[in-house]
Every structure is written in C-alpha cells, then in structure tokens.
Amino acid sequence: MLITYPGYADFVSSFSVDSATRDKDFGKIGMILKSKLLQDVIVKGKAAAIKIKGDTTEYNAGSFEIQPNSKVEDLLKQLPGIQVDQSGKITAQGQTVQKVLVDGEEFFGDDPTLVTKNVRADMVDKVQLYDKKSDQATFTGIDDGERTKTINLKLKEDKKNGFFGKADLSGGNDEYYEGQAMFNAFKGKRKFSAYGTLSNTGKTGLGWEDNSTYGSSSNMEFTDGGIMIYGGGDDGLDSFDGRYGGQGIPVAKNGGLTTTVNGTMTSNR
Incomplete structure (x- = not known):
C-alpha cells in the first residue's frame, strides 16, 4: 500500500491477505513532514574542485590526482582550461600566462618556469587564475586597462619551505675550466639566493637570461613610456651574455648573495 500527500513523505507498507x-x-497512520525528515539528513562531501570568486577561478589542488614527486607543471596540466606545452609555456583561457606567483609574490624572479619546474605539486593548496592589474595601476589606484594573465599558488601552511638550484661544470684542453653554481632556499616570507662563478674561458657572470630569471639584474630600469637597458664599463666584464668582451681572457672569480624578508631585498655581489 502506498499513501502520498503533498509536503509529506510517502507511506509504504507491504501486506498480504489469504483465506x-x-x-x-492499519489503525491510525501517521505521515511525516518532509521538512522534519530532512533535518536528520547530513550530507558530506569533498570541497568543490573549482570555484569562481569574482574574476578569479580557484582550483582545489587536492581534488586532482598527482603522482609522487610531481612538479607544479604536472598539476597545471590536469586543470581544466589550462595547457602547458613541452617548453613549459602556460596558456589559460586562450591567453599566455606571463606570471606565476607564490602566495601573491614573485618567486626569486619573473620566469614562470622557475616555479612550475622546481616546486612540488603536493605543496600546493589552491591554484588561483586571474587577470592581474599592471604595477602602475596597483600603485596609483588608477586603472589603465592593462591586464596580465596570472597564476597564484597558495601553498599549504606546513609546506612553505624548500630549496633548489643548479650547477654547471666543464673542463677542456690547455687547462681551461668553467664552473657555475646557484642555490635558492625559501621559508615562509624569507628567501635566500647565492651564486658563484669560477672560470678562465671568458665566462665572467650569470649573463642576461639567468640575471633576469633570478631577479639579480642591475642593468634594466623602468621609465615613463619604456624600459632602459644599459651595460657596464668599457672593460666588458658586465656583458649581457655573461662573457668577457675585452682583450685577452681573464680568470673570473665572482659571486653574489640575495636575501628577501617580507618583500625587502638585500643584494651583495
């Protein structure tokens, strides 16, 4: 027997008759209001994989399967609307992602691959995708209409520390040698970078690419309406490619340290 009435839960009872x-x-049948029945129902589930907050798309990293020791690059490849090519270039919503921030700040430099290829995916709590206003608009409060497609990685509280680096060593005929090493470490808001060069092949420094990548370049200045790039002295020791451009081949021994605490940078070379 089935008894139904609007607003009440269905009453169902099975019975049989014979000779x-x-x-x-059935006596007096009591019907139960649906609203009262639902008060005793508890629905549990995982946090939403994707949320839209204003102009920001937020991905919950824990909702996507990643392999042990995977990098951020591997996590981004699984997020809907984001593509990463073989060179590490990131495209989101049809636009190139020019910045990848960590907890709202640049990570040792402005090269996105510095983050995506060195930070482990299991350190990430949330991935936020949005259009970042220009630095000038942020500073002045006047919107100039310029936007940069940006990804911000929010790290888990217990994962805001780590280190990475690289080393290049080589030797050749006639006692020629060349060596360079870089080390980067971070803990909370503190960042530490160090590099060293030892060479008699003409390599005297980091060069333009590593200088700009690791945020230690001192030969670029932003001006009204453009960017001014300038070189060093006439001896050629401060060149864009990091190699000596003067007469003869010198023996180079140099290094540098950079520390950042709460956004304040201190450099020594």
Missing part, C-alpha cells in the same frame, strides 16, 4: 486473513487493519 484465513481476509482483513488488514
């Missing part, structure tokens, strides 16, 4: 039992008395 010995021809009647079935």
